[in-house]
Amino acid sequence: LEFRRVLFRSGEDDARQRLDKFLVYARFVKTRALASALVKRGRVRLNGERISKPDRQIGPGDVLTLSLPHGTEVVRLLDLPDKRGSAEVATMLYERLDPEKS
Numbered sequence: 277l278e279f280r281r282v283l284f285r286s287g288e289d290d291a292r293q294r295l296d297k298f299l300v301y302a303r304f305v306k307t308r309a310l311a312s313a314l315v316k317r318g319r320v321r322l323n324g325e326r327i328s329k330p331d332r333q334i335g336p337g338d339v340l341t342l343s344l345p346h347g348t349e350v351v352r353l354l355d356l357p358d359k360r361g362s363a364e365v366a367t368m369l370y371e372r373l374d375p376e377k378s
Contacts, residue, residue, distance in 0.1 A: 296330035301357040303366040319343040
């Protein structure tokens, strides 16, 4: 539990984070440059709206639709990280949603 408090910002009521940072910290991409390129190419939707700016602020409860090379991912954000952690920790940041239900 102590580890969770250090790594995540869930205690902040108005917690927000840049989209490109989240994509890296949650391990959807390896670098911020790749995250930025993904967003600028129109491959990311936030709550159903196509996003073109990597500095867009996101927070818990938001739904991201990501068009990635290995397929489409639809996820609801549960928490925001302070840094990039392990793959196991990254999966605690979001829940996968069925694309047909979104």
